[in-house]
Amino acid sequence: MTRVKLLYVNRMRDRHGKVRFYFRRHGKRTPLPGLPGSAGFMAAYQAALAAKPSPVATGQDAKGTFSALIAGWYGSASFKGNAPGTRRTYRYDAERFREKHGHRLVADLKAEHVEKMMDAKAETPAAANKLRQFLRQLMKQAVRTKLITADQNPMRGIERLKSNNPDGFPQWEAEHLALFRAHWPIGSKPRVALELLLCTAARRSDAIRLGPQDIRDGAIYFRAQKTGDAVGVPISAELREALDAMPVRPLRVFIATEYGKPFTGNGFYNWFTARAREAGVPKGLGVHGLRKSAACHLAEQGFTVPEIAALGGWKTLALVQHYIRGVDRARMLKNAMARQARLQAKP
Structure with missing residues (x-):
């Protein structure tokens, strides 16, 4: 069967294991029906291809609007100073916001409007807080460019929504890892993915780019896309065994699609989640939970918080401490019990 390769198609x-296709360009994602090459698919593809991207605001009539503010923000030092991954996230959020509110005046945005937008996402606090973070950055640009004063900034006093899960993404426990390993043996692609994520504590945006070229002297070296930091992690025995069992062929990346191409971040997330469910791993455990598990695994081996942050590319020590606090509590309890036993054993 001939494979149809089309520009901008992902x-x-x-999560149900069904393959879907999307047209993605200029930060906007459009679902495409059916399969590539079918009449319905190609009609939707041609329509998406012909659609005009959101215009960059120009001219006197656009002055003071969100469209003009966003266009100026893209060219600012504050935006360009972010890591590439962060810029992509902000640009995606900005284009979605501009599509809906680009014609509105920046000076008209009030705190109550922001609160209403966040309230609409109350059932998903992470999404509401992501919107808050984006608007905080955008309105700082509005203050810098004197569209509003600092006192007029509507983001002052806007609080984060409390998460439904204060501990964040659930961590994979030993029994979950055992389930996955029992279902996906050494030599399978899902097993390589698991061991790679667990060994490196890499974000999905980094894991999908790793390949043989990143291995030197028994370690994997890469630069984290989100932070730009250089990361080096010793290869674990489990990962070495999984890599050695991979089919011998020219590899660009360790984890590739069925077509031999690198995954997109979302594509890998969906693929790995489906493989975890097939292995009987409970719903809710996914890629990010393995990153948390990797931090805990390093802590259990005696690595310090700064060492774990360096190995996993975490920017702040506080985040690592949050991840491993359960390990710290267990270690302190174990030490306290050992101390008590020694005291009781004394004559």
Whole structure:
């Protein structure tokens, strides 16, 4: 069967395991029906291809609007100073916001409007807080460019929503890892993915780019896309065994699609989540939970918080401390019990 390769088309598997296709350009994602090459698919593809991107605001009539503010923000030092991954996230959020509110005046945005937008996302606090973070950055640009004063900034006093899960993404426990390993043996692609994520504590945006070229002297070296930091992690025995069992062929990346191409971040997330469910791993445990588990695994081996932050590319020590606090509590309890036993053993 001939494979149809089309510009801007992304393929991903949803949480039910169904393959879906999307047209993605200029930060906007449009679902495409059916399969590539079918009449319905090609009609939707041609329509998406012909659609005009959101215009960059120009001219006197656009002055003071969110469209003009966003266009100026893209060219600012504050935006360009972010890591590439962060810039992509902000640009995606900005284009979605501009599509809906680009014609509105920046000076008209009030705190109550922001609170209403966040309230609409109350069932998903992470999404509400992501919107808050984006608007905080955007309104700082509005203050810098004197569209509003610092006192007029509507983001002052806007609080984060409390998460439904204060501990964040659930961590994979030993029994979950055992389930996955029992279902996906050494030599399978899902097993390589698991061991790679667990060994490196890499974000999905980094894990999908790792390949043989990143291995030197028994370690994997890469630069984290989100932070730009250089990361080096010793290869674990489990990862070495999984890599050695991979089919011998020219590899660009360790984890590739069925077509031999690198995954997109979302595509890998959906693919790995589906493989975890097939292995019987409970719903809710995914890629990010493995990153948390990797931090805890390093802590259990005696690595310090700064060492774990350096190995995993975490920017702040506080985040690592938050991840491993359960390990710290268990270690302190174990030490306290050992101390008590020694005291009781004394004559």
